[in-house]
Amino acid sequence: MRVSGASETGHETYFSHVKAGQSFGESAIVLNTPLLASLAALTTGVVGVISRARTRELFLDPSVADALLAILSAKLHRAVHGQSTLSPPGAYSRVYAVINAVLTENTDIAQALIELPNQTAIAIAANVSRETVSRAMKSLMQRGAVVKE
Template identity: 35%
Template structure:
């Protein structure tokens, strides 16, 4: 892990403008924020944040992918979320100044901008465009937490995998549905609280039935209605079962 003294000279301004919060700032304010911030690089599998740490900064993920993990009372590891490049984290600790509530691990080499908490709080509380953005963000966090709890409450491990895939799918070009930069089987297993072998079998069943199509680091959802029904427990899937074509969206 290495730390640079500043960010403005290291990251092009047009890239900074594409990051959340920073894109809302005036040129002058952006320069002030960047002069106070630090750029940190992490190796793959490095611990970015450790649960319980007292760290007072807002972090923006410039490049790479991080996994948010916690541990159950029996010691098992569970994945809470995956943070993709272009997102931020640490905002709760900045607002309430409490220790970090989860551990973050770098799934790939990562590059992070750390904005001091004092600077971030000034933006949160005194700059209306950022305040509005943060209110919407916290609403999404609450909703995502509710969704995660609902997913983990499902009794069947296969259904949890199906529900997770249905939850993280996104719209692609030409009305397609896909999961871009598909998590590894182990990452999906952690998030669904199951085994890697179960995830592998579930994906194989979905592929054999024509519901999904695997490509390089991408999963195309060919039959989203069928995936949704599996996620809701309205349909069971046999390993060799073929699902008929669905009407176009």
């Protein structure tokens, strides 16, 4: 699922992806604020929803609080790293940085193939057009760095 929000100009701003087993919205519950982002399903899946009241009850359990701290710390780390993705001046460099971030998140050595986000999601994350992502991916495929199935 893609997590994004709208900028002041109305353009979609990519924040991250939520994968199977991950959570979304816990910081809004902790801070007692509205969600500042929305989720969009990129594939078919099952989503669980827990009410704010029930979630607050769960947060009182020390083991849940420890897990929450770990989740929020990891999200902060990814957010800081994500900002550095937008730092390279070249469009292709930003696309490659987004792809590299996906590869870095998937550290399971046993996994031979890693499914990348679709080109639109990469474009939003890199702040480039989908066509630029397509050209960058073609360049990576020509060099043998990426294989399309």
